[in-house]
Amino acid sequence: MKVIITIQHPAHVHFYRHVIDQLEDNGDEVHVFARENDLAVPLLERYDIPHEVLAGPQDSLFGLAKVQATYELRLLRRAMEIEPDVMTAIGGVAVSHVARLVGARSVVFIDNEGITSHRITTPLAHVVCTPKRFEEDYGAKHLRYNGYHELAYLHPDRFDPSPDRLREYGIDPDERYFLLRFKKWDALHDVGERGLSQRGKERLVEILAEHGRVYITSTDELPPALERHRLPVPPHLVHDLLYHADLYAGDSATMATEAAVLGTPAVRIQSFAARERDMSNFVELETEYDLLRSTADEETALAYVEELVADEDITRVWRQRRDRLLEEKIEVTGFVTELLAAQADGVRRSVPRPAQVSQ
Numbered sequence: 001m002k003v004i005i006t007i008q009h010p011a012h013v014h015f016y017r018h019v020i021d022q023l024e025d026n027g028d029e030v031h032v033f034a035r036e037n038d039l040a041v042p043l044l045e046r047y048d049i050p051h052e053v054l055a056g057p058q059d060s061l062f063g064l065a066k067v068q069a070t071y072e073l074r075l076l077r078r079a080m081e082i083e084p085d086v087m088t089a090i091g092g093v094a095v096s097h098v099a100r101l102v103g104a105r106s107v108v109f110i111d112n113e114g115i116t117s118h119r120i121t122t123p124l125a126h127v128v129c130t131p132k133r134f135e136e137d138y139g140a141k142h143l144r145y146n147g148y149h150e151l152a153y154l155h156p157d158r159f160d161p162s163p164d165r166l167r168e169y170g171i172d173p174d175e176r177y178f179l180l181r182f183k184k185w186d187a188l189h190d191v192g193e194r195g196l197s198q199r200g201k202e203r204l205v206e207i208l209a210e211h212g213r214v215y216i217t218s219t220d221e222l223p224p225a226l227e228r229h230r231l232p233v234p235p236h237l238v239h240d241l242l243y244h245a246d247l248y249a250g251d252s253a254t255m256a257t258e259a260a261v262l263g264t265p266a267v268r269i270q271s272f273a274a275r276e277r278d279m280s281n282f283v284e285l286e287t288e289y290d291l292l293r294s295t296a297d298e299e300t301a302l303a304y305v306e307e308l309v310a311d312e313d314i315t316r317v318w319r320q321r322r323d324r325l326l327e328e329k330i331e332v333t334g335f336v337t338e339l340l341a342a343q344a345d346g347v348r349r350s351v352p353r354p355a356q357v358s359q
Contacts, residue, residue, distance in 0.1 A: 001344035002029045002082060004104070006075065006089040007051070010039040010235065011254045014153040015090060015109070017047050018333040023340070031082055035071055039219070039235050046236045052078070072097060079104070085344035088336075090149065093117055096125040105343040109336075110134075111149050112253070112272075113279050127343060129336075133280040145335055148281060150257050152332035154239060161243035161262075169233045173244035176212030178309075179259075180204060180229075181250035184219040196251045196269050198223065200298040204249055205229060207302060211309050212246060217255075246315065249305055257281060260291040263322030265308045265315075268294040269301040289325050291318060 003023055005016050016032075023030050032051040034041055044051045055071035072094045079087065084104045089095040092108030097120075099106035108125040110118065113135045122128050128138045132146045153159060163173040171177070182201060196204070205226060208214045216222065217231040217238060233241055239258065242248060248259035249267040259266035272279060273294040285292040293304040308314060 001085040001341065002031070003340060003344070004031045004033065004075075004079060004082065004084045004087040004095070006087070006092075006095055007032060007034040007037075007040050007044065008089075008091065009037065009254075010043050011149070011258075012090045013040055013043040013047065013049070014239075015149050016088075016152075016336075017049060018153060018158055019336050019340070020049060022333065022337045026337075026341075028341075031078070031084070033075055033078065035067065043235055046234070054078070068093065076101060086340050088340060091117065091121065092125060093121045096121045099126070100124055105346065107340060107343055109149060111279075111281055113277070127339070129339070131281055131284075133284050135277060135280050143339070145330060145332070146328070147330045147332045147335070148257060148261060149332065150254070150261050151329055152336060154258060154261050155331045155333075156326065157331045158333060159239060161240050163240075163244060165237055165240050166233065166244060169237070171232060171241070176246050177244075178208045178212060178214050178247045178249070179238075179242055179245040179264075180208075180214065180216045180218075181248070181252040181255040182216065182218040182220050182222070183250075183252045196301075197298065200269070200301075201226065203298075203302060204305065207305055208247070208249075208309065215241065215245075247305065247308055249301070253279075253282070256292060256294070257285065260285045260289070261322065261325065263291070263315075263319040265318050266292050267301055267304045267308070268292060269296070269298065271296045289321050291321050291325065 007013055020030050032049055033054050034044060034051050035055045036053050041053060054074040055067050075094050076098045079098050079102045086105045086107060087095045087099040088107040090109045096106045096108055105126045107127045108121060109129045111131055122138050126141060127143055128141055129143045129145060131148055132144045134144060166173050182196060205214050214229045215231055216226060216229040242259055242264055243262045245264050247265045248255060251270045253268060253270060256266045256268035268282060273296045278294060282292060282294045286294055295301050
């Protein structure tokens with residue numbers, strides 16, 4: 001089959017990279033398209049995933065709309081040339097639109113509720129996949145699976161954390177250290193939302209620096225006072241660093257989930273957590289598995305951090321909780337690969353190819 005995959009975020013690279021390997025091992029033809037990103041494109045290059053960059057980054061809300069339009073037009077042109085059986089993405093605004101125009105099936109993965117951009121994605125998508133506890137309902141096209149996006153690349157079947165890879169960069173995984181993630185709030189689904197204030201970031205570092213080393217990964221600009229804590233390893237080793245960390249804190253939802261499924265104590269700090277109904281993934285990770293703390297309030301977040309770093313038994317307890325989660329959730333890569341194959345098979349049996357329509 002012919003598959004188009006689109007990438008807009010570094011987590012999308014991780015989500016699809018094992019899927020790409022499986023598809024290619026099966027003899028399928030895979031085309032990867034990306035928007036320029038400070039981490040996503042370098043990750044594609046690091047993993048030797050052939051790809052085409054169709055649009056650059058945006059620098060404003062108006063710029064986001066312009067970049068999105070350019071991206072969709074270029075994706076349409078390439079899809080008309082490729083004639084794919086199936087197109088897939090996380091979020092999937094462009095994929096859901098373009099697939100309809102080229103006779104392909106679109107498979108869109110979503111794990112965040114209450115996002116405005118879903119209104120222009122889900123009505124046109126052929127299949128919308130979400131974790132099992134997802135609150136919103138998309139009708140007959142909605143397919144729920146018992147897992148999280150992050151288990152496509154952090155399940156033990158796919159990820160084996162290595163302390164030796166960290167030691168190559170001067171990090172002793174046996175020493176106490178903490179990982180922080182600060183994001184730039186410029187994505188379509190981030191409009192009107194916020195993360196940590198500059199002072200909140202500085203106070204977080206001040207608290208943790210008293211207990212161990214502090215490492216920061218950030219897509220937002222760091223002030224000189226925090227720049228010295230910049231991540232000391234290349235981006236593709238961030239999950240090794242996260243696994244061996246004593247705690248994660250920050251305003252990145254993705255990395256909060258990654259920390260939780262790795263069994264690393266995690267504090268998520270962002271305005272989404274202040275909603276009357278927080279996103280179901282985070283509710284489940286906090287209330288069902290006790291692997292996460294979520295809040296929109298910086299003072300509460302700092303109190304959580306101080307409480308967690310004071311617990312000397314926390315690593316053992318969190319790993320036990322993670323073991324229970326892994327017993328109850330699926331390995332996601334195999335599920336995604338089988339789903340794409342099933343959708344492509346349906347296209348070949350029932351939908352004329354674009355070239356055939358014109359004949």
